[in-house]
Amino acid sequence: MSYIFPIGGGKGGIGKTFIASNIGAIFAKQGKTVVLVDLDLGGSNLHTFFGINGVNTGLHNFLNKSQTNLSRVVESTGIPNLSIISSMNCSIEIPNLFHAQKLKIIKAIQNLPFDIVILDLGAGTNSNILDFFLCSDEGIFVVTPEPTSIENAFRFVQGAYFRRLKQLLKQHDFNAAIKEVNRTSDDIMVKSPDVIEKISEHDPEQGKKLQEKLAEFNFKFILNLLQKQNDEKLGEKIEKVCNRHFYSNFQFLGNIRYDPRVYDSILSKQIYVDKYAYTPTSTDLQNIVKTWQGVNTIESYPDQKAYEKI
Amino acid sequence: MKKFESQTYYEILDIPVQATPFEIRQAYKSALAIYNEDSLATYSFFSELERQEVLKRIEEAFLILTDQDKRADYDRQLIHDGKIAAAAVEKKEKKKAVPLFQTKNVVEKNALFKRIQDRIRETDVKGIAEGMLSKDLISGSDLRNLRESVGIGIEEIYEVTRITASTLKAIEQDEYDKLPTAIYLKNFLKSYAEILQVDSEKIIAGYMKNLSQNTPS
Numbered sequence: 001m002s003y004i005f006p007i008g009g010g011k012g013g014i015g016k017t018f019i020a021s022n023i024g025a026i027f028a029k030q031g032k033t034v035v036l037v038d039l040d041l042g043g044s045n046l047h048t049f050f051g052i053n054g055v056n057t058g059l060h061n062f063l064n065k066s067q068t069n070l071s072r073v074v075e076s077t078g079i080p081n082l083s084i085i086s087s088m089n090c091s092i093e094i095p096n097l098f099h100a101q102k103l104k105i106i107k108a109i110q111n112l113p114f115d116i117v118i119l120d121l122g123a124g125t126n127s128n129i130l131d132f133f134l135c136s137d138e139g140i141f142v143v144t145p146e147p148t149s150i151e152n153a154f155r156f157v158q159g160a161y162f163r164r165l166k167q168l169l170k171q172h173d174f175n176a177a178i179k180e181v182n183r184t185s186d187d188i189m190v191k192s193p194d195v196i197e198k199i200s201e202h203d204p205e206q207g208k209k210l211q212e213k214l215a216e217f218n219f220k221f222i223l224n225l226l227q228k229q230n231d232e233k234l235g236e237k238i239e240k241v242c243n244r245h246f247y248s249n250f251q252f253l254g255n256i257r258y259d260p261r262v263y264d265s266i267l268s269k270q271i272y273v274d275k276y277a278y279t280p281t282s283t284d285l286q287n288i289v290k291t292w293q294g295v296n297t298i299e300s301y302p303d304q305k306a307y308e309k310i
Numbered sequence: 311m312k313k314f315e316s317q318t319y320y321e322i323l324d325i326p327v328q329a330t331p332f333e334i335r336q337a338y339k340s341a342l343a344i345y346n347e348d349s350l351a352t353y354s355f356f357s358e359l360e361r362q363e364v365l366k367r368i369e370e371a372f373l374i375l376t377d378q379d380k381r382a383d384y385d386r387q388l389i390h391d392g393k394i395a396a397a398a399v400e401k402k403e404k405k406k407a408v409p410l411f412q413t414k415n416v417v418e419k420n421a422l423f424k425r426i427q428d429r430i431r432e433t434d435v436k437g438i439a440e441g442m443l444s445k446d447l448i449s450g451s452d453l454r455n456l457r458e459s460v461g462i463g464i465e466e467i468y469e470v471t472r473i474t475a476s477t478l479k480a481i482e483q484d485e486y487d488k489l490p491t492a493i494y495l496k497n498f499l500k501s502y503a504e505i506l507q508v509d510s511e512k513i514i515a516g517y518m519k520n521l522s523q524n525t526p527s
């Protein structure tokens with residue numbers, strides 16, 4: 001069983017792929033085996049951060065059934081221990097992915113034989129993206145210090161949170177409680193944030209159980225593209241707000257400062273943390289990995305049941 | 311989502327039940343920084359109506375918790391509702407009973423007070439004290455002057471107030487960069503003035519004014 005990190009965030013162009021690729025490189029350098037999975041079908045560009053412009057195998061082989069084992073479609077990134085599953089040859093776009101295909105991908109991802117699996121998600125909050133985000137017990141969202149990005153991040157978090165809630169309501173024995181609540185109000189399943197309170201009112205024990213289940217999911221987040229004029233404490237404030245208003249856990253992993261050389265590293269086809277190893281931005285990336293490792297020790301893998309079956 | 315309304319004022323301000331008035335004020339400020347309408351941290355998180363509700367609750371929390379009597383009533387209600395343990399509040403009472411500068415020994419303090427009183431009667435410090443109090447600005451050397459004419463040492467003040475010698479020296483020598491934050495400084499000045507038996511309010515006002523004119527804000 002591996003650690004799975006989905007990286008999302010709602011908005012496009014906020015550095016999800018940049019962060020996925022560089023964090024992958026840092027873990028690989030620590031000696032962990034890492035695979036990056038490009039799940040931005042239709043907007044695939046993870047390969048670009050490694051200077052790869054063509055692959056022989058990729059997710060398309062798995063989707064068109066020419067390869068049934070997902071671990072056989074990985075390609076090398078040129079960095080030791082770091083592999084990639086590219087979707088550059090996928091003709092399908094993510095909103096059009098069939099339900100069965102999605103479940104198949106998730107199941108295969110959960111069984112990949114790597115220490116760390118990083119999922120690079122596309123922009124948006126459609127149900128397929130949210131399901132990928134929820135396929136382990138933690139997900140990372142990226143946000144930048146701009147109103148538009150923050151707005152999209154909150155929509156993303158709310159979307160993921162309610163989807164998680166709906167999954168839970170389906171999975172566990174909440175049926176009776178839901179029925180009871182439904183008798184008194186309608187549209188409860190769809191998007192009412194009050195569903196937990198309502199259930200708690202009718203059946204405190206079930207309500208508590210539901211809260212505990214929601215608390216098992218960990219939202220982690222990164223503030224990217226930070227510049228001098230920005231509030232350094234913004235991440236901590238967002239963490240506070242989210243922990244106060246959601247039942248899930250939120251952890252701020254750290255800031256990543258803006259560096260114009262990120263652009264150069266892509267042009268030169270070399271991963272940023274290697275090409276510019278001693279810049280403030282590289283330090284930020286290293287620190288984020290450390291912060292993450294501070295709460296989980298990579299060596300002790302979570303057991304099977306930590307992952308909810310979809 | 312978790313309902314704000316069902317949270318206690320302590321939860322709303324994110325402070326322990328034993329929080330001091332100072333901590334409450336700080337927590338109130340940081341809550342406003344997060345929830346006010348131009349805060350990026352909650353941008354689009356709430357509807358305008360929800361935000362108003364939240365801000366109203368924060369305001370309420372602040373007003374109740376900084377009013378000693380209202381806070382005591384509120385705590386009693388929370389204990390009655392089983393939302394906090396009575397022991398938590400008791401701890402607070404105990405904490406409150408301990409003054410900022412723990413007197414090592416009341417007898418000793420009284421003895422020192424008496425000694426100072428005698429000296430004030432013997433020497434002509436009254437004139438010096440009055441001269442100082444009539445001034446608009448009071449500096450550290452004015453304070454030292456008074457202390458020395460009364461004839462008590464810094465260590466004696468330390469004995470009673472537990473203000474460290476280095477802080478006392480910083481106060482007396484106007485070493486502004488070594489002074490504690492305003493709220494502590496005012497408390498120190500108050501104790502200092504009380505020992506020398508001069509009007510503490512005037513001392514604080516004069517010292518703070520002198521300080522603000524000599525430090526870039």
Ligand SMILES: Nc1ncnc2c1ncn2[C@@H]1O[C@H](COP(=O)(O)OP(=O)(O)OP(=O)(O)O)[C@@H](O)[C@H]1O
Pocket residue numbers: 011012013014015016017018019040043121122123224225226256257258259260261262263266281
């Ligand atoms: N910290 C940074 N400093 C400077 N440039 C950055 C930084 N992070 C990301 N960028 C740049 O921002 C651009 C967008 O980054 P990236 O492709 O990783 O975003 P994305 O969120 O994956 O976008 P999409 O949703 O389109 O996949 C890239 O050109 C990248 O080089």
Ligand SMILES: [Mg+2]
Pocket residue numbers: 016017018040045120121122
């Ligand atoms: Mg991307």
